[in-house]
Amino acid sequence: MFRQERDSHCGSDRKSPGFTLAAILTLGLGIGANLCHLSVVNAVLLKRLPYEHGDRVVTLHQQRLRAES
Numbered sequence: 001m002f003r004q005e006r007d008s009h010c011g012s013d014r015k016s017p018g019f020t021l022a023a024i025l026t027l028g029l030g031i032g033a034n035l036c037h038l039s040v041v042n043a044v045l046l047k048r049l050p051y052e053h054g055d056r057v058v059t060l061h062q063q064r065l066r067a068e069s
Contacts, residue, residue, distance in 0.1 A: 048054055 049057060051057060
């Protein structure tokens with residue numbers, strides 16, 4: 001049973017190589033993009049900062065007020 005299904009699928013793949021190539025490329029690009037996004041999420045959001053008290057790190061911004069004329 002498995003051999004018959006495999007042979008029929010492989011035969012249809014040989015009849016339309018363009019579709020097979022497009023499907024493989026689409027799957028490869030999708031998997032690669034997903035891995036890229038997950039790597040960024042892991043590095044930015046999930047990993048701890050390399051400081052002893054990383055949760056206490058803050059950013060300060062300074063703004064200059066406009067002088068009124």
